[in-house]
Amino acid sequence: MTETDTNLIEGLRQQSPKAQQQMLDRYGRDVFAQVIRLVSVTENAEEVYQDVFIKVFKHINRYDAEKSSLKTWVSRIAYNEAISFLRKKSAPMVYFEDYGDRAEALSDTEVDETFGHANQETVQLIRAALKYLPPEERAVITMFYYEEMSLKDIAYVTESLPSTVASKLSRTRKKLCRIIKMLQS
């Protein structure tokens, strides 16, 4: 942890408005992006965003620097708040579900070819397919491919194990591939 992070955490523990403003400036955009990825509606995302940082400021004493970085700790709170919001207030959505054998039936080569070869048409298909994923899976795949977080950090954010995250990633890749095939057909 850097010296600035230490000073920031110390300021947050003293409920310093300056430190809180610094925290918002540093991590606000990432948190909002993470929240709106899950919640979608801007007004709801704003509500969740405010709840996230109120919680961060309130429970800063619970932060353990040995377990994670400050950013990961804030991401974990944001992820949990967004998922809680979806469970409480969002209308139930029906997402694409794989039925075991059919998803597994796709070969690794086929999946690698779909995602590997640069093709603008496939990119658009993947974008369309991403909309069929449940929010949790979409969050995990975005954390891995876009934010380039480690399995350990993703596991910390989603409160699971790294191996579980790894298998979830593998399954989501195949699921996306299956959705693309479905969209193509």
Add this chain to the structure above:
Amino acid sequence: MNEDKLKALLQQDMNLRDAIRQEEAERPQMPADLNARLMQKTHPQPLPAKEGGKVRRLWPWLVAACVAGVLVVLLMPPRETIGEKDIVAKVEKKEEKKQESKPEAPLKVEPKVTPAAPAKRPQQQRKPVAPTTAPKQLIAQEIAPIEAGNKQVTVSDEPTAKSHELTASTKTKMLTERDIPITRPENYKYTPEEIALMKRQANEAYLKWVELELEIAKHSQEQTAQKD
């Protein structure tokens, strides 16, 4: 699937990475005032500070108002003097009126009236100035014998002297606010002294009137004598 393999996938899945990047780029941006709103929510501006500001703005006006009030109290003349002045003016006017109506005044007050009797009914005596027809008749009856028996009635200098003394006594007496019956409610009832004073003034006026009549009679007699 171990982490190394996943890292390789991260580099390999170009299409997936591009798709996610494009999706993220198209997501709505964070509102610019969201952090400000959050800070306002987290640290609401304390009301006492605002009130303090208002007090700071108000206190010069309050001080100015207090100073103005003190100045008004110090510089204004006392209420008593104002009241006395007004009352003095009223008294003077009433005295003038009384002097003007002195020849007619005896019409109302009879010299035979005892001072004890009217004290019981002060409200009836509150309007002594109001002219009525009955006293005029009475006085006319009284005047008639005086005129008829002018020679019989010998007017000595004594009554005039007495009247002069009375006028002197009344002149020396200062009329106060208490002497004016209308000004204060406690003066609705006449005191015996006031009734006596009024009677004395009435007698005095009556005697003056008699003197005047006698002089007129003498003058007319002299004129008729000269004619004869």
